[in-house]
Amino acid sequence: xxxxxxxxxxxxxxxxxxxxxxxxxxxxxxxxxxxxxxxxxxxxxxxxxxxxxxxxxxxxxxxxxxxxxxxxxxxxxxxxxxxxxxxxxxxxxxxxxxxxxxxxxxxxxxxxxxxxxxxxxxxxxxxxxxxxxxxxxxxxxxxxxxxxxxxxxxxxxxxxxxxxxxxxxxxxxxxxxxxxxxxxxxxxxxxxxxx
Numbered sequence: 001x002x003x004x005x006x007x008x009x010x011x012x013x014x015x016x017x018x019x020x021x022x023x024x025x026x027x028x029x030x031x032x033x034x035x036x037x038x039x040x041x042x043x044x045x046x047x048x049x050x051x052x053x054x055x056x057x058x059x060x061x062x063x064x065x066x067x068x069x070x071x072x073x074x075x076x077x078x079x080x081x082x083x084x085x086x087x088x089x090x091x092x093x094x095x096x097x098x099x100x101x102x103x104x105x106x107x108x109x110x111x112x113x114x115x116x117x118x119x120x121x122x123x124x125x126x127x128x129x130x131x132x133x134x135x136x137x138x139x140x141x142x143x144x145x146x147x148x149x150x151x152x153x154x155x156x157x158x159x160x161x162x163x164x165x166x167x168x169x170x171x172x173x174x175x176x177x178x179x180x181x182x183x184x185x186x187x188x189x190x191x192x193x194x195x
Contacts, residue, residue, distance in 0.1 A: 092124075094169050095169035096141030096169060097140050097141070097146040097150075098143050098145075099143055099145045101146075103119050104119070104120040105117065106119075106120055122145070123145075125141075125142070125144075126140070127139070128140075129150065129156045131157055131178060133182055133185075134177060140171070140174075157178050160174055160175040161178070
């Protein structure tokens with residue numbers, strides 16, 4: 001009896017796919033995998049194979065020069081039913097204030113229900129928005145949704161400081177300027193208390 005065929009019987013369809021991905025791994029990597037498996041102490045064969053594949057992938061990413069933390073994030077993105085999935089962001093949405101909106105793809109559907117591919121683009125425009133802390137108008141590429149969120153947050157400063165969508169680009173630059181200015185104002189207030 002071939003060892004692979006017996007593995008096929010015990011693991012099933014998914015297990016066989018995982019088994020094929022593990023074949024051809026170096027001896028050093030196998031030793032690492034064995035250590036991980038003994039550390040995990042998994043009971044069922046299916047769980048063991050899944051964790052084995054994850055471990056191999058993580059080790060391969062680290063060997064390729066990817067930082068361990070990035071390798072863990074990459075692995076978590078590949079796992080199904082992950083609630084913290086990171087959505088792809090286009091370069092232009094990274095630069096401006098898009099409030100989570102971005103280009104989406106879909107179909108134009110005619111009366112005969114023939115589908116032709118199309119893109120749904122966010123409503124983006126270039127606008128100057130007032131910052132109370134900096135006491136100036138700052139120019140942004142922003143969406144209509146971002147404008148509504150700015151109004152809801154009570155101004156640009158509150159939006160930039162509290163929004164989860166401000167992670168890079170023009171928004172992050174303005175946010176850092178606002179934080180620096182707030183720190184300066186705090187220091188001035190502690191030095192010269194008002195009587």
